[in-house]
Amino acid sequence: MKPSQxxxxxxxxxxxxxxxxxxxxxxxxxATKGLPKLSVPQICVLDFDGDLTDWxxxxxxxxxxxxxxxxxxxxxxxxxxxxxxxxxxRTIGGPxxxxxxxxxxxxxxxxxxxxTSAGRVSPSLQLPGFVVATSAVRDEGTSLHYLPCSDQIACxxxxxxxxxxxxxQLGLTVVQGSVWTTDAPYRETKQQLQRHAEAGxxxxxxxxxxxxxxxxxxx
Numbered sequence: 306m307k308p309s310q311x312x313x314x315x316x317x318x319x320x321x322x323x324x325x326x327x328x329x330x331x332x333x334x335x336a337t338k339g340l341p342k343l344s345v346p347q348i349c350v351l352d353f354d355g356d357l358t359d360w361x362x363x364x365x366x367x368x369x370x371x372x373x374x375x376x377x378x379x380x381x382x383x384x385x386x387x388x389x390x391x392x393x394x395r396t397i398g399g400p401x402x403x404x405x406x407x408x409x410x411x412x413x414x415x416x417x418x419x420x421t422s423a424g425r426v427s428p429s430l431q432l433p434g435f436v437v438a439t440s441a442v443r444d445e446g447t448s449l450h451y452l453p454c455s456d457q458i459a460c461x462x463x464x465x466x467x468x469x470x471x472x473x474q475l476g477l478t479v480v481q482g483s484v485w486t487t488d489a490p491y492r493e494t495k496q497q498l499q500r501h502a503e504a505g506x507x508x509x510x511x512x513x514x515x516x517x518x519x520x521x522x523x524x
Contacts, residue, residue, distance in 0.1 A: 315449065319451070331374045331375075331408055335374045345391050345413045348415070350392045350420055351418070351512075352395070357392065358392055361383060361392065366383060370391060378394075379394075381394075391409075396512075399448075399486065402512055423436060426507060428502065434478030435475075436484060439460050439482060441484050443458060444485060483507060485501050488511060
């Protein structure tokens with residue numbers, strides 16, 4: 306038997322329901338903290354680095370959403386163009402990001418966006434600027450709990466075009482393309498960087514961008 310066949314990471318029963326569901330954790334938080342059963346905003350942002358969250362709070366443009374049922378994070382509310390948006394800072398790393406995304410999903414979020422810094426892979430990528438991920442190279446372990454093995458995962462909706470159009474109004478370069486998601490930022494070799502650059506990858510990050518493109522978990 307090949308090592309890949311023995312490794313648990315490659316042998317998840319993807320169609321089987323989970324023994325521990327995010328609804329259970331959300332309910333436990335509400336019971337422990339005495340929180341009301343209120344839905345989170347339909348649009349939420351995972352601010353992986355926390356810079357946006359810090360700026361919004363320091364400029365008094367965000368208010369704490371105390372009803373967010375989570376042991377690990379704090380949510381802030383931002384009102385823009387008549388729309389309420391939830392922002393959660395420092396959910397860095399794929400496992401942490403998908404943990405919070407799952408809880409947001411069962412708490413009422415309909416759209417979860419990820420914002421992070423990233424390293425440049427393509428020499429042609431202008432800095433500073435924005436990369437809107439249309440696909441991700443899966444060099445991590447979180448997504449294998451949700452989808453079968455594959456080299457990449459593509460964004461299944463047209464939201465990339467919408468984000469590109471909106472970000473374009475900020476005056477910085479905005480490009481769409483593939484990113485490389487890795488669990489080990491200090492193990493990015495020169496050979497890997499060259500290979501991914503030649504394949505058209507624009508940037509590298511470790512926030513599990515793929516986790517925001519996944520379908521809902523099997524109930």
